[in-house]
Amino acid sequence: MSAEPGKAAHEHAVLLNAIADGANEYPKPEHVNYTYGTAGFRTLATKLPSVLFRVALLAVLRSKRLEGATIGVMVTASHNPEPDNGVKLVDPSGEMLDPNWENHATALANCPTTESLISTFTTLVTHLRVDLHQPASIVYARDTRPSGPDLIQALEAGFKAFGASVKIVDVGVTTTPILHYVVKATNDKSGSYGKPTVEGYMEKTATAFKTLIGSKGPLAPLYVDCANGVGANALTEITKHIGDIIPIHPINTATTTPGALNSQCGADFVKTKQALPPSVQSAGYLSKPGTRGCSYDGDADRIVYYYLHETKGTFRLLDGDKIAVMVAMFFGDLVAKAKLEGDNKLKVGVVQTAYANGSSTKYLTSRNIPVTCVSTGVKHLHHAAQRYDIGVYFEANGHGTVLFSPQALQTLRDAQPTSPDSANAIKHLLAFSDLINQAVGDAVSDMLLVEAVLAHKGWRASDWDAGYEDLPNRLVKVEVPDRSIFVATDAERKLVHPVGLQAEIDKAMAKVEMGRSFVRPSGTEDCVRVYAEANSQVEAETLAKTVVDLVEQSSQMS
Ligand code: 16G
Ligand code: MG
DSSP states (O other), X not given: OOSOHHHHHHHHHHHHHHHHHHHHHSOOOTTOOXXXXXXXXXXXXXXXXXXXHHHHHHHHHHHHHTTTOEEEEEEOOTTSOTTEEEEEEEOTTSSBOOHHHHHHHHHHHHOOSHHHHHHHHHHHHHHTTOOTTSOEEEEEEEOSOTTHHHHHHHHHHHHHTTGGGEEEEEEEEOOHHHHHHHHHHHHOTTSTTOOSSHHHHHXXXXXXXXXXHGGGOSOOOEXXXXXXXXXXXXXXXXXXXXXXXXXEEEEOOOTTSTTOTTTXXXXXXXXXXXXXXXXXXXXXXTOSTTOEEEEEOTTSSOEEEEEEOTTTOOEEEEOHHHHHHHHHHHHHHHHHHHTOOGGGOOOEEEEEETTSOHHHHHHHHHTTXXXXXXXXXXXXXXXXXXXXXXXXXXXXXXXXXXXXXXXXXXXXXXOOOSSHHHHHHHHHHHHHHHHSOSSSOOHHHHHHHHHHHHHHHTOOHHHHHTTOOOOXXXXXXXXXXXXXXXXXXXXXXXXXXXXXXXXHHHHHHHTSTTOEEEEEEOSSSSSEEEEEEOSSHHHHHHHHHHHHHHHHHHHHHO
């Protein structure tokens, strides 16, 4: 309690008044129901100002609850069309918001009136035991969407309600992973993680990349599709530092052209269509055999690679699974070369989701690399990867990174190498831990990770691709009246509801060679997703069709 109860009560009244003013300026639209989902709030930008104002209140509460630790707010809708936008919170370690707080975000966003907002806010303060006298610190950023500036205004209005007790830093227009980096670096009081600025990120990443490439450069040219999004800015910046060792050719960099963002380009387009973006195809960028390309998504936290088959000229996708496999095998070798013994031996593991191609999982497990399967969504993968010394996690769609545990880093720093080879391996492992964004998947740093691994192995894209052949697969979106009747379990590989449906899916799988299929409700769209893979494309299509029919039938029956 404050020593001056009268003063404290007055301050509290001033705060609630300021919140009421902001809430009146940014009223919640009627008939909209918001949910803080896997990627925060995401919908048409015109529906979001009230949400931004309220998210600001929650960010401040979280920071105050954590005694002034810095919280991040990112305004983006990633690969969604340009009229959409979204917002998500970043916890002090640079990770996604604590899931317990997601419900508080949803509760605040849905308060229908200013009065109900004030009352929910007050209840949260009490229930979460937030001391409003604590300081708060927030960093925030946005992607290139035209709706960004207005939404940032609504966000800032929320911070301002708290007056001088909140310190805010506007990182400006930047990628989601850079904002995560800034949050992590700001909270790392030792200063060893890097400077908490965009420039600090560039310096740290570029220095590590230079160490890893050494005399192996200059590398072959790389074509980078930036989805006409904010990744183009980050790529321009990093190229200033490393352009002499890797000739980078940015494509789809029209960040101010209306309607261009994510349109006919970007990681989501490539992964879904299993084809080159038309802009890359028509310009013939990849026509010289062996030339690699990659695509970022709209906020540059996802990446997929590709090239054209050297004799057939066909499109070959190197997705998140292919990245995970190459990187895990590479780190496995590097750890062996480091010759750390006894308790100091480091264990490399991989985390995937049910969407990982069965061939990738088989490849890893048959080579004694442990694989964990978790539910879709970065936070699930991230947490599972923290259980390994070196945890490689990737979703097939290209979200992913590699985590080095604090103990693993300490072991590497303290190691007494027994030979020049082991000294080199240790030096490289440490440089990789600096190159890789430890907070979240990051298209720019993952791209440089891939390039560094290829350079170390002396591989072309086709060598990388040769490890295993993807099983043919099919992903279908099914619109149903109520997706909540579909409840999945076992890392989303099986359904528990509607009762009896899983048994039917099992029967369908058994009829197809190497058949595997699963059904899960989407966390970002109003639909159910059906995935099927099999030994041939025809069988994968048949299995997907059978399971879609089963889903539709059970949806009608309930
Ligand atoms: C979100 C997730 C992504 C996941 C996707 C699945 C984050 C940052 N993003 O975009 O990891 O793959 O949702 O979407 O967690 P779905 O539930 O609609 O299939
Ligand atoms: Mg994204």
